Amino acid sequence: MKTKIHLSSTRERWTLSLTAVALLVFFIFCVxxxxxxxxxxxxxxxxxxxVIQRFFSLNFSDTTSILQELFTSICMAIAGLAIGFILSLxxxxLxxxxxxxxKFFSVLIKSFIGIIRAVPALVWILIVVASLGFGNTAGVVGLVFPTTGYLTKSFMSSIEEQDPAILEMMRSTGANWFQTITEGLLPGLVxxxxxxTSIRLESNIAESISLGMVGAGGIGMLLVKAIGKYDYPMIxxxxxxxxxxxxxxxxxxxxIKKSLR
Structure with a gap:
């Protein structure tokens, strides 16, 4: 028994060592x-x-415009979240x-969501901007894609982790598909x-700011202008x-999460 344990630990050490060496070689190759x-x-x-010293000064002369554009970015994030949330549900x-x-619906939707998640949000917004032009509409539509991809993937994981006994119980009582969802699963999924959704809201706000830098509207556009002018205090x-x-x-x-709990 001791011999087997010793051999097993030796094999594990060799495996870890070879893995570490392989990762190191791969890192050197990438660099x-x-x-x-x-x-x-x-x-x-x-x-x-x-250069860093120039960032220590601030310029509050255009605070009104900053607040307006920042509010626009937040509104875009919330609008994209609301639309994406409904689609994700x-x-x-399904x-x-x-x-x-x-099963066909499951395979089709998972494949579709996989494609959406594979494309970065910045690429989606560039596609939308090229189609719809610059502005807030492009920002909202561009945020819908990554929001739907993220929430659908997350929601499906939570649904599939539910106790199978809940579904069996609802189906045994003669409940239809909609009743099984609304009365059986939703109470435990809230x-x-x-x-x-709260995690995605934070991501949407951050992305709405960065997406504004490519013409989607919001505070990102002001930031791009300030960077273009090398206006360090405004930046x-x-x-x-x-x-x-x-x-x-x-x-x-x-x-809000604490109050809901």
């Missing part, structure tokens, strides 16, 4: 492929202090393996669904407002 200019980086790194119950009316001011907004949203979501 070599990137042709990183490390010499230039360290040369410019010591000059970064002069439908797709998740796509989850234990609630899908037919908390996880709200948790996933710092916008970043400060974004930081305060994100912290405030996170605290509010935490309070």
């Amino acid at each position: 070599n492929q990137l042709n990183l200019e490390t010499g230039k980086f360290f040369q410019r790194f010591w000059e970064a202090g002069t 439908i797709f998740s119950f 796509g989850a393996s234990n609630t899908a009316p037919h 908390t996880p669904f709200l948790s996933w 710092s001011t916008i970043i400060l407002f974004i930081f305060v907004t994100m912290i405030t949203v996170e605290l509010l979501i935490g309070r």
